[in-house]
Amino acid sequence: MSAVSMILNDRPGSRLSDDARVKVKAAAEALGYRPNIAARSLRTDRTHTIGFISDVVASTRYASGLIRGALDAAGLAGHVVLVAETIGDPDREAESVAAMLDRQIDGIIFASMRAREISITGVPRQVPVVVLNATTEQYPRSVTPDEIGGGEKAIRHLIEMGHSEGIVILGAVGSNQDSALHSKFVLNRMEGIRRAMRHAGIEFISEASFSLWEPKDGYLAAKRELSKNLPITAFLCMNDRVAFGAYQAIAESGLRVAKDISVLSFDNDELAGYLQPGLSTVGLPYKEMGIMAVKALLEDYPDEEHLIDMPLIQRGSVSRL
Amino acid sequence: MSAVSMILNDRPGSRLSDDARVKVKAAAEALGYRPNIAARSLRTDRTHTIGFISDVVASTRYASGLIRGALDAAGLAGHVVLVAETIGDPDREAESVAAMLDRQIDGIIFASMRAREISITGVPRQVPVVVLNATTEQYPRSVTPDEIGGGEKAIRHLIEMGHSEGIVILGAVGSNQDSALHSKFVLNRMEGIRRAMRHAGIEFISEASFSLWEPKDGYLAAKRELSKNLPITAFLCMNDRVAFGAYQAIAESGLRVAKDISVLSFDNDELAGYLQPGLSTVGLPYKEMGIMAVKALLEDYPDEEHLIDMPLIQRGSVSRL
DNA sequence: CTGTTAGCGCTTTCAT
DNA sequence: ATGAAAGCGCTAACAG
Numbered sequence: 001m002s003a004v005s006m007i008l009n010d011r012p013g014s015r016l017s018d019d020a021r022v023k024v025k026a027a028a029e030a031l032g033y034r035p036n037i038a039a040r041s042l043r044t045d046r047t048h049t050i051g052f053i054s055d056v057v058a059s060t061r062y063a064s065g066l067i068r069g070a071l072d073a074a075g076l077a078g079h080v081v082l083v084a085e086t087i088g089d090p091d092r093e094a095e096s097v098a099a100m101l102d103r104q105i106d107g108i109i110f111a112s113m114r115a116r117e118i119s120i121t122g123v124p125r126q127v128p129v130v131v132l133n134a135t136t137e138q139y140p141r142s143v144t145p146d147e148i149g150g151g152e153k154a155i156r157h158l159i160e161m162g163h164s165e166g167i168v169i170l171g172a173v174g175s176n177q178d179s180a181l182h183s184k185f186v187l188n189r190m191e192g193i194r195r196a197m198r199h200a201g202i203e204f205i206s207e208a209s210f211s212l213w214e215p216k217d218g219y220l221a222a223k224r225e226l227s228k229n230l231p232i233t234a235f236l237c238m239n240d241r242v243a244f245g246a247y248q249a250i251a252e253s254g255l256r257v258a259k260d261i262s263v264l265s266f267d268n269d270e271l272a273g274y275l276q277p278g279l280s281t282v283g284l285p286y287k288e289m290g291i292m293a294v295k296a297l298l299e300d301y302p303d304e305e306h307l308i309d310m311p312l313i314q315r316g317s318v319s320r321l
Numbered sequence: 322m323s324a325v326s327m328i329l330n331d332r333p334g335s336r337l338s339d340d341a342r343v344k345v346k347a348a349a350e351a352l353g354y355r356p357n358i359a360a361r362s363l364r365t366d367r368t369h370t371i372g373f374i375s376d377v378v379a380s381t382r383y384a385s386g387l388i389r390g391a392l393d394a395a396g397l398a399g400h401v402v403l404v405a406e407t408i409g410d411p412d413r414e415a416e417s418v419a420a421m422l423d424r425q426i427d428g429i430i431f432a433s434m435r436a437r438e439i440s441i442t443g444v445p446r447q448v449p450v451v452v453l454n455a456t457t458e459q460y461p462r463s464v465t466p467d468e469i470g471g472g473e474k475a476i477r478h479l480i481e482m483g484h485s486e487g488i489v490i491l492g493a494v495g496s497n498q499d500s501a502l503h504s505k506f507v508l509n510r511m512e513g514i515r516r517a518m519r520h521a522g523i524e525f526i527s528e529a530s531f532s533l534w535e536p537k538d539g540y541l542a543a544k545r546e547l548s549k550n551l552p553i554t555a556f557l558c559m560n561d562r563v564a565f566g567a568y569q570a571i572a573e574s575g576l577r578v579a580k581d582i583s584v585l586s587f588d589n590d591e592l593a594g595y596l597q598p599g600l601s602t603v604g605l606p607y608k609e610m611g612i613m614a615v616k617a618l619l620e621d622y623p624d625e626e627h628l629i630d631m632p633l634i635q636r637g638s639v640s641r642l
Numbered sequence: 643c644t645g646t647t648a649g650c651g652c653t654t655t656c657a658t
Numbered sequence: 659a660t661g662a663a664a665g666c667g668c669t670a671a672c673a674g
Contacts, residue, residue, distance in 0.1 A: 038668090042651065042668070078420075081403065083402055084396065084402070
């Protein structure tokens with residue numbers, strides 16, 4: 001049966017007659033033949049199946065783009081994806097890893113929502129691993145958003161739109177004390193922002209520092225800043241939920257977003273499209289990251305750390321002065 | 322090697338000495354032995370792997386609970402989940418089905434976001450199938466939200482809180498013309514609402530009919546209703562995004578949600594928790610549905626159509642009159 | 643150039 | 659009670 005195997009797998013079989021080739025293909029078609037991948041993997045050690053293990057990625061709405069991108073890219077490469085969620089529980093992670101290894105997967109993507117340093121256990125050295133939206137010393141291959149570049153991009157956009165002198169930042173975090181609560185990425189975002197400010201030789205007109213970035217926090221901070229009677233022209237919000245709170249505060253003060261005060265933020269939550277006017281934001285490129293993770297896993301890239309560009313998405317909440 | 326197999330699989334081996342039993346287990350442990358599920362499946366025809374094929378479920382934030390529940394339940398049952406998304410493309414669906422069948426999965430869950438009648442092709446009769454958040458004539462086993470019950474529950478809650486005489490519905494749909502745009506489920510929701518109204522012998526003080534349920538639509542409709550100067554005490558919104566729009570309209574009219582006008586809605590989007598006051602809503606029980614789908618697939622339930630209860634989630638946007 | 647065979651890692655059947 | 663052997667569906671290494 002080797003001939004059949006060769007034909008169906010399109011091997012460089014100059015050895016086979018075209019006649020046989022046609023016949024076999026016809027027969028396979030007629031019988032609705034499908035190869036048993038499990039049996040094949042017993043010989044080839046390749047299952048064309050990859051594992052995607054996340055803490056809360058698939059369920060959380062925020063980062064579902066990660067998994068969507070991974071599914072897309074895997075499908076294009078003829079692979080299929082086993083998904084598991086650990087909710088950050090090390091026991092569940094170990095179980096998931098074992099369950100996938102038992103199924104002889106070709107590689108594993110570890111994705112994280114929290115994006116801190118993660119630790120991975122129980123994966124043999126020879127199994128390829130890519131770390132997605134996180135980093136770990138154990139494995140060099142990682143895919144992360146270019147937060148520094150994103151931070152810089154935000155500031156450059158505000159400057160370009162004429163807001164150099166009137167920016168208030170909502171949600172600033174210091175580079176040390178908040179590191180427990182926030183991911184390294186957020187600190188990078190902050191660093192990019194400060195770097196671009198320095199580079200342009202400008203300063204925030206005011207800084208509201210807080211590290212819980214929910215709508216209420218944004219609302220309260222914006223309210224406070226507005227009451228100071230500073231010549232504010234723009235709020236730079238550390239995420240879209242903070243911006244949502246800022247919108248509420250601006251409306252309550254009888255002002256209008258964009259017309260009176262511009263708002264720029266980060267993440268590109270679904271929320272950003274709901275708001276009126278649409279919220280301009282420097283987006284987390286989740287889908288692209290998911291795609292890149294699969295490529296990095298399957299294609300053996302030369303470089304190991306992949307920084308994915310954060311795109312500026314303009315929806316009208318930043319007006320030109 | 323039969324003895325080893327029996328011991329490791331905990332067979333009713335009254336035939337084996339306890340001594341051998343202990344020894345084998347110790348050896349397995351020491352060597353870090355793990356069974357090769359692919360090889361096993363060759364003999365047993367069971368892979369302990371199930372397929373989860375959705376149109377846009379995993380990626381869309383809305384229904385990610387479906388997949389989360391499925392992953393949870395599968396994990397508990399010692400199964401692992403292959404996930405694929407089709408974005409509604411029949412070709413991609415066929416590819417996904419084939420890829421999974423080639424991997425000898427034990428069953429498939431077809432999930433839908435749009436929740437209409439779906440059609441499934443290419444699955445052999447002997448492969449178990451459960452349809453999640455959708456229905457199809459081809460397969461009897463389905464898991465869907467109890468929309469009729471949910472609709473009734475909403476009305477009963479408003480009545481109980483004293484709003485019988487002042488309810489305006491935002492987003493009403495007729496039972497025929499909108500059926501192309503909306504799922505059968507939405508029509509069921511509407512039917513439950515009307516049924517409960519009839520049962521209580523009351524009528525809406527006004528009905529705003531529209532079938533695109535985005536924040537802007539809710540905003541415009543609420544605005545219009547408020548300008549009519551009717552004695553409105555509550556808005557019943559057909560989903561949370563419509564309610565979000567209603568909140569904006571209420572605020573703009575100088576009124577306060579709950580204090581002046583109550584708001585009740587459906588779905589329990591993440592959005593509902595962001596709003597102030599928190600939005601009371603009759604939730605879509607996505608996670609429970611995902612769990613049930615796996616159970617229905619693996620446990621061979623006697624009954625085939627599973628209606629999952631929609632819970633009333635009270636957050637404070639409905640006040641007692 | 644083609645057809646036969648061995649063996650991937652398991653479980654089940656059949657002899658001992 | 660234990661061990662040997664067959665075979666699941668495939669592909670790689672053989673002989674012809």
